[in-house]
Amino acid sequence: MLLTGLAAATDLETAMSDSKNWAAQAGDYANHRYSDLNQINATNVGKLQVAWTMSTGVLRGHEGSPLVIGDTMYIHTPFPNNVFAVNLKDQSYKWKYEPKQDAQVIPVMCCDTVNRGLAYADGKIFLQQADTTLVALDANSGEVVWTAKNGDPKIGETNTNAPHIFKDKVITGISGGEFGVRGRLIAYDVKTGKKVWTAWSTGPDAELLVDPKKTMTWTNGKLAPIGADSSIKTWKGDQWKLGGGTTWGWYAYDPKLNLVYYGTGNPGTWNPAQRPGDNKWSMTIFARDLDTGMAKWAYQMTPHDEWDFDGVNEMLLVDVDMKGKKVPVVVHFDRNGFGYTLNRETGALLVAEKYDPKVNWATKVDMKTGRPIVDKQYSPQTTGPDVNVKDICPAALGSKDEQPASYDRKSGLILVPTNHVCMTYEPFNVEYTAGQPYVGATLTMFPTPGSHGGMGNFIAWDPAQGKIVWSKPEKFSVWSGALTTAGDVAFYGTLEGYLKAVSTKDGKELWKFKTPSGIIGNVFTYQYGGKQYVGVYSGIGGWAGIGMAAGLKESTEGLGAVGGYKELAKYTTLGGSLFIFALPGDASATSAAR
C-alpha cells in the first residue's frame, strides 16, 4: 500500500503486493502484519482446525515466522539456524541449509538462542545467523550466493534479528547490549553482499551518520538541529565505546520518503550511576535515508536509562487523522510503557501516552521537551548502587518487548501483545571485560500488583488519540506477534501454547487451540490452492520463557503474585514445531485455485 510513485517494483515488492504470499516477516515494509485475506473471518473462525504440522527439529525459543512465496514456504529455526524450503503441495523438503556455527556463540547469547526469521528478495533467501554471518541463499536451490560478517562473537556480538530487505538493500543490526557492544545498523547490497553503510548508535558525528545542522530532533516544543558531537558529549570520557544502543528489533521503510525507521537499545551497563549523561543515541528512534544512511531525525525516548527499557520494538508506519488532517506517522510501543506517535516525515512528537495504565517509572512525557518526567521513587539513579528499588512498573522486559503489534487497516486500530509485569532493580558497579557480561543489576520480576493478577494483556490502541480501546487480560505475557486480517479477526499466541482468534472490534475470544509448547512466534497467513491458511511456531523460550522463569523459586518477592510464574511450568515445556490451520472442506468452494 506504500508502493506508489516508484520506479519498477522489485520482486519482493511484487510478492508483497499479492496477499496470497507472506513474503516478508511483517508482510510489508510498514510493519502492519495485516492481510487482505478474508476466507477465515469472524463468523467461521470457530471452525478452524489443524491442516498440517512440522517439527523444526530444534527445541528452544521460536520467534519470528516462516515466509511464503508462491508454492514454497521457508522455515527457520533457533540456533543452529537451519533453513528448510518446503513444497506446499505435499510438504516435502525442496532443500535444507544447515550452517555450521561455533558453539562458543551460545553462551554470549545467554539465555536463549532465538532467531526472528528470514527475508526474501532478488530470488534469494536471507538468513542472519547467530554468529553475525549474513547469508544469501538461492531461493530455488539453497546454495550460498554470498556471505558477509557484521560482528564478532568474541566480544559478545551476536544476532537475533531478522534481516530486513528495503528496495535494493539488506538492513541488519547487532545484539549484545548486555556485553558492552556498540550498536549500529548496517546496509548491504542485495545483489553482491557489499557493505554500503554503517550507522553507529553512539560516537563521533561521522560514525553516527548525522549532519549536526540538518539532522533534527524534537526539543523545546519544536524540531531543532541536533548540533555537533550530540552523542559523545552525553557520555563520560570514552564510555560511548561500550555504549550499547543495539539494534535487534523490527525496522520499517517508507518508499515515498526513502526513510528507514528503527530503534536503538539500552546503554552499556544497567548500573546508571556508572554512566552519567543522556547516553545518546541509545533508546532512540532513528529515521535514516536508505541510500546513504544519513539520519533525517532522531528522538531519544528514555534519556539516561535506569531500567533496561531498550527502544528496539517495531516501528509501524500508518497514516492517521489528526485534527481533520491526514498525517503520515510512525507508531512505536516502547519497552518503557509509552506508546509514541511521531510525524514520520519531520520527527515531530505528536502523542506519548501509557499503553498500560500501571506504568509508574514516569508520570508522563513532557510534550514540550519530549522527555519523561521520572518518579524519583522508582529511579535507581536517585537511590544509587546497591539499593534495591521496589515495585517499578514495567519490568525490564517492558510493557512490551520484541513481540510485534499489528495494524488493522480496516478499523485503524493497532492490536498490541503486551506484558503486565513489574520488578525490583538493584544496580551495582561492574568492570568491563571483552566478551563477558556487562550487566550490573540484579532484578526480580512479578505480575503487576493491584491488577488482574495476570502478566499480560492483548490490547487495541488508537494511535491518533493515544488511548486503549479495549484490553483483554492474559494469564501470562503475550509474547507472540499479532496478525489482523480483512476477516475482522486478530490472532495471537500465548505462553501456555494457545493460538487464539479474537474479534478485532471488541477482543471477544472466538477460537483457541492448544499447541504443544508456549508460543513466542508471530502469526502469519497465506493462501495456497485457493485456500487461506493461518500458521505459527510453537516453542517456548526467549526472555519470556526463560527470563520470566528466573523468578520461579524466589519466595521473598511479590508473595502470592509469584504464583503466576510458577504456574507456567504447569502448562508447557520446550518445543519446536510449526502449526498450520485452515477451515475444513474443499478449497474450490471458496475461490479459484492459484
Next chain:
Amino acid sequence: MRKAIALLILTVAQLASVGADDVKLYEVRDGTKVDAKTLMGWKTWRALACERCHGQAQEGLVGPSLVERLKVLSKDDFHTLMQNGRPDKGMPPFGGSQMVMQNWEGLYAYLKGRSDGAIQPGHLYPIE
C-alpha cells in the same frame, strides 16, 4: 549404645576430613552474612550475571541447578570448568575474566554454601 559410638566415630571422622583440606570453606551467620572471601565469591557471581543461566537461587534455568551440581563437583573440577567452560553446553570459559580467576575459590565457597543450604539466596553482607 554401639550404634551411638559408631555414629560418634563417623562424626569425628567427618570433622577431621573437613579440617584437613577445606578449613572453613565459608563462614556464615544468619544465612546472609559471610566472610570476606565468600562475599567476593557472591559479588563475582553477580557481576558475571551467572543467574541468567543458573537462576537467581541457583535453581537452574537453561543451565543446570548449582544447588545439585555442587553436591558432586570437586573443587579441582570446578576450577577447570571455570577456566575452560563447556561451550557445547552453553557454559562460557571465564579464563579471560580477571574477577573470576582471582575469586574462583570464593565463588566455589559461595556456591557450596548455597548447595549446603547454609547461605540464603539473594543479597549477602559482610559478617562485621
